[in-house]
Amino acid sequence: MNSFKKYLTFIFLFFVGTACEETLDNVEPTREFEEAYFDSEGRVQQSVGAIYGKIVELYGGSFASTTKPISWVLPADDLSAENAGVPFDAFETLNSTNGRVDGVWGVLYEIIARSNFVLEKLEDPTIQQVYQDETLLDSNRGEALFLRSWANMWLWDWFRKAPLINNRITSLDDAVKPPSEGFQLLDQAITDFETAATLLPESWDANERGRITRDGANGMLVKAYTLRASYNGGNTEDYQNAITAFGRITNASLADKFSDNFDVNTENNSESLFEYQASNNTTQENPFLANDFGGGVGQMSAYYSYSTRHWSSGSGGARVGPTQKLIDAFEEGDPRIEETFSANPDPEENFAGYFNGEGPLNGLWFIKYVLPSRNEITGFGATSINNPRILRYADVKLLAAEAYLQTGNTGAALQQVNDVRTRARMSNSDGTEAAVPANLTAVTLEDIANERFVELAGEMGIRWTDLRRWHAAGYLDLGTWGVEEFGYPHAPSSFAFEVPKHLLYPIPQSEIETNQIIAQSGNNPGY
Numbered sequence: 143m144n145s146f147k148k149y150l151t152f153i154f155l156f157f158v159g160t161a162c163e164e165t166l167d168n169v170e171p172t173r174e175f176e177e178a179y180f181d182s183e184g185r186v187q188q189s190v191g192a193i194y195g196k197i198v199e200l201y202g203g204s205f206a207s208t209t210k211p212i213s214w215v216l217p218a219d220d221l222s223a224e225n226a227g228v229p230f231d232a233f234e235t236l237n238s239t240n241g242r243v244d245g246v247w248g249v250l251y252e253i254i255a256r257s258n259f260v261l262e263k264l265e266d267p268t269i270q271q272v273y274q275d276e277t278l279l280d281s282n283r284g285e286a287l288f289l290r291s292w293a294n295m296w297l298w299d300w301f302r303k304a305p306l307i308n309n310r311i312t313s314l315d316d317a318v319k320p321p322s323e324g325f326q327l328l329d330q331a332i333t334d335f336e337t338a339a340t341l342l343p344e345s346w347d348a349n350e351r352g353r354i355t356r357d358g359a360n361g362m363l364v365k366a367y368t369l370r371a372s373y374n375g376g377n378t379e380d381y382q383n384a385i386t387a388f389g390r391i392t393n394a395s396l397a398d399k400f401s402d403n404f405d406v407n408t409e410n411n412s413e414s415l416f417e418y419q420a421s422n423n424t425t426q427e428n429p430f431l432a433n434d435f436g437g438g439v440g441q442m443s444a445y446y447s448y449s450t451r452h453w454s455s456g457s458g459g460a461r462v463g464p465t466q467k468l469i470d471a472f473e474e475g476d477p478r479i480e481e482t483f484s485a486n487p488d489p490e491e492n493f494a495g496y497f498n499g500e501g502p503l504n505g506l507w508f509i510k511y512v513l514p515s516r517n518e519i520t521g522f523g524a525t526s527i528n529n530p531r532i533l534r535y536a537d538v539k540l541l542a543a544e545a546y547l548q549t550g551n552t553g554a555a556l557q558q559v560n561d562v563r564t565r566a567r568m569s570n571s572d573g574t575e576a577a578v579p580a581n582l583t584a585v586t587l588e589d590i591a592n593e594r595f596v597e598l599a600g601e602m603g604i605r606w607t608d609l610r611r612w613h614a615a616g617y618l619d620l621g622t623w624g625v626e627e628f629g630y631p632h633a634p635s636s637f638a639f640e641v642p643k644h645l646l647y648p649i650p651q652s653e654i655e656t657n658q659i660i661a662q663s664g665n666n667p668g669y
Contacts, residue, residue, distance in 0.1 A: 566597070623639065646667075
């Protein structure tokens with residue numbers, strides 16, 4: 143385990159009061175006081191690691207939260223649930239009391255709270271003095287800004303009117319914030335990503351692998367600017383800023399093979415700009431607990447059992463598989479097919495019981511990350527130390543292709559798409575070059591959309607964001623989509639997608655009940 147992964151179990155709780163009774167004078171506190179904690183550079187690194195560590199609640203397998211990752215995998219038209227009526231697949235039962243909606247909202251704000259805490263501490267001259275490496279202070283600022291921005295971007299994309307919180311909350315009065323308006327959350331995320339890109343290092347030492355770098359911040363800027371352009375009337379300046387950020391990426395390149403992006407043996411490779419550092423507590427990995435307890439309990443791993451028949455994957459029909467629409471989108475002979483779905487993913491039965499019976503949809507299993515040859519299972523056989531790749535360079539290149547196309551540089555757009563297609567051809571398991579997908583001679587937005595569909599299929603949070611932003615830009619009309627367009631495999635009676643209602647998630651009922659300002663403004667349209 144590298145030293146950075148050790149930070150991810152840091153216990154992020156402090157006493158903020160003092161004992162006032164004489165009878166307590168000789169009682170040792172169970173935790174250290176905040177004011178005395180930051181006495182070394184290493185202690186500060188633990189606090190930064192605690193921000194990263196909270197990401198496990200979005201990608202990990204804490205059964206107490208009933209597998210939040212399903213909210214990232216669905217909804218969209220690339221994957222569907224094995225059972226009918228799953229809220230994030232069928233929409234019909236998606237509402238403000240849904241536990242996963244509430245859970246994702248809460249975790250994103252916990253990431254923001256931890257980021258704000260660290261940013262406040264880094265302004266303290268006494269804490270600045272503990273740094274032995276002056277450049278590390280700027281790097282830590284960049285990390286906290288990046289992680290806060292990442293959370294803000296998702297809050298804007300999924301909830302839109304979520305409150306903007308840029309300072310540490312120290313009282314209940316501070317905790318009641320008004321809803322954000324318009325692009326406020328996304329604008330703040332972009333501003334902070336830009337600052338982070340100037341503070342972060344080009345790379346980290348090998349034992350700090352996985353910490354965000356300058357390339358990662360610029361890659362996320364490409365995503366954020368393209369997202370804003372789509373909702374901002376195809377704003378040329380946003381697209382140009384995306385291109386500028388893309389040009390600042392200096393060390394990234396596509397991995398040799400498509401499969402390298404999902405293999406535990408090729409984590410943190412040249413294509414991975416940001417990934418969650420899934421790990422395994424060496425004393426005990428317990429997915430029934432969160433990771434804030436330290437010691438021998440809690441979970442630090444990733445969860446992929448929504449793709450299998452492991453006993454933990456069946457809650458609420460959470461098993462997923464490829465839609466017929468996704469299957470049909472691949473050209474026959476594309477090497478990415480056998481790395482994306484399979485009828486027999488475990489012929490040697492290395493994952494006994496995982497793939498028993500026929501595949502959940504179309505007789506096929508969605509196998510990114512769970513193919514036995516590239517996975518490593520931990521924690522009750524339900525979780526994995528295979529890192530979820532949050533931002534890949536292929537994703538960024540295809541977004542840059544869109545920005546180039548929308549600003550008239552068709553040659554540069556074509557190059558980005560063909561780079562991805564060339565790598566796909568070179569990804570045969572036997573090392574030979576496939577005949578497809580052949581390079582394009584011209585490129586359209588439809589070509590880029592199709593390439594994103596097959597290259598990024600089932601990867602968390604990508605396809606649904608793409609569909610909604612293209613709807614906002616007028617490139618497609620989700621208002622005309624039904625079960626066929628979504629690839630929904632069950633009876634239409636259990637499917638209830640509505641525009642504009644389901645273009646956003648509902649504000650959680652817990653927030654409405656505790657925040658009078660949010661309650662007065664009402665939930666998102668239709669909820």
